[in-house]
Amino acid sequence: MNSSETVLAGLDSELGWLRETYTRLHRHPELSLEEHETSKIVEEKLTAFGYSVTRIGGTGVVGVLANGVGPTVLARADMDALPVTEATGLSYASAVDGIMHACGHDVHVSALLGAAKLMADGRGAWSGTYIALFQPAEEIGAGSKAMVDDGLVTKVPRPDVALAQHVMPVPAGMVATTDGPVLSAGDSLKITVYGKGAHGSMPHMSVDPVVLASSIVLRLQSIVSRETRPGDFAVVTVGALNAGAKSNIIPDRATLLLNIRTYDNQVRATVLAAIERIVNGECAAAGSPREPDFEYYDQFPLTSNDADVTEQVRAAFSAHFGADAVHRAERQTASEDFSRIPDAFDVPYTFWILGxxxxxxxxxxxxxxxVSQDIPGNHSPFFAPVIDPTLSMGVQTHVVAALSYLSKEK
Incomplete structure (x- = not known):
């Protein structure tokens, strides 16, 4: 047997507690930065497996397993749930009103715990250091930053490579990856523009922020159509425009909520600069009595897979699962904050899709x-990955990817 087969030989005997852990996590979801019970479960499991365990970034947990000389591999799982009311009807559906694991992070936690257990049990087949990192608050783009700000790079060994996966509404039993951008950068932006209030019958005495905000919305549409090079990708969405409360009162301000998606950091910078330029220009043209406010939040970095790491992991997946199970992932306009962790260490990474x-x-x-109507997607109240073979595949992908670097055969 090769090293992957050796380490994974005990997987079937671990699936019982893995299923129990998954259903427990699914039944008791916790929102971003409130993953206290989830962290406790992770801590207890990693400690029992023989890992050196550290809390980082509040509810973040990192387990380190040193096993001789060799590379250091970091594998990451996110832990938080969403403010969604579950509608799956599952026997293990969320017991917490208005909160649900609607994005599969319970799968991620369970799969990485399973991999951590098998890596600990199979130390004879590999050499180096394995780091299992459980990150909070991915859904709000704050968890990886919290861990980095809390000294992650000084508290754990520097990895040579970082790995992560995400369960998606594609068939269980398959895995997909690609080099280069795989998830978009995402930015949310609250803009407040100011006018001068007046009675609706006396518009000449106002600076109308409703008209101002409407002009901004229209002009923002030109960023993608006229300022982004054809072939480059960008999305600028105005998701909300709020102003006033009564028909005969011209308000003194308006707020706009924007969401921006890009696959290139230079395009991202260009789009954000264009937004601020347009808003400032429209405010000046309207005679706004004060400058607008810009508040950036829920910011997600670009996820762009390293070509060499991705090819090495893809080849290992193909050798283990067979080429028919390994697909080329399409770019997703969803966003993630995982890449802040390898970026903080300045190491390459790859992020793959799990069916x-x-x-x-x-x-x-x-x-x-x-498919789009019948197969619930992430963040849907009906999203429910099938336990089998999703859990087993999630454990295997982590182990196979890690051993592509740590195997003694290397």
Whole structure:
């Protein structure tokens, strides 16, 4: 047997507690930065497996397993749930009103715990250091930053490579990856523009922020169509425009909520600069009595996979699962904050997609052309990865990817 087969030989005997852990986490979800019970479960498991365990970034947990001379590999799972009311009807559905694991982070935690256990049990097959990192608050883009700000790079060994995965509504039993940008950068922006209030019957005495905000919305549409090079990707969405409360009162301010998605950091910088330029210009043209306010929040970095790491991991997946199970991932306009962790260490990384949808249901929906309607996506109240084979695959991908660097055969 090769090293992956050796380490994974005990997987079947671990699936019982892994399923129990997953259903427990799913039944008791916790919001971003409130993952106290989840962290406690992770701490207890890692300690029992023989890891050196440290709390970092509030509810973040890192386990380090040193096993002789060799590379250091960091594997990451996120832990937080969403403010979504579950509608799956599962026997282990959320017991917490208005909170649900609607993005599969319970799968991520369980799979990495399973990999951590097998890596500890299979130390004879590999050499180096394995780091299992459990990150809070991915959903608000704050968890990786909290861990970095709390001294992550000084509290754990510097990895040579970082690995992460995400369960998605594609058939369970498959894995997909690609080099280069795989998840977009995401920025949310609150803009407040100021006018001068007046009675609705006396508009000449006002500086109308509703008209001002409307002009801004229209002009922002030109950023993608006229300031972004054809072929480059950018999305600028105005998700909310709020001003006033009564029909005959012209208010003194308006707020706009924007969301921006890009696959290139230079494009991102250009788009954000254009937004501020347009807003400032429209305010000046309207005679706004004060400068606008810009408040950036829920910011997610670009996730761009290193080509060499991705190829090494992809080859290991193909050798283990067979080429038919390994696909090229399409770029996703969803965003993640994982990359802040390897970026803080200045090390390469790869991030892959793990299938979680029922394969038979997916095939049936694909045959009818109704995948988007019939297969619930992440953040849906109906999102529910099938436990088998999703958990088993999630453990295997982590182990196989790590051993592509740590195996004694290397």
């Amino acid at each position: 979680g949808a029922d394969p038979d249901a997916y095939r049936a929906a694909a045959a009818k052309g109704t």
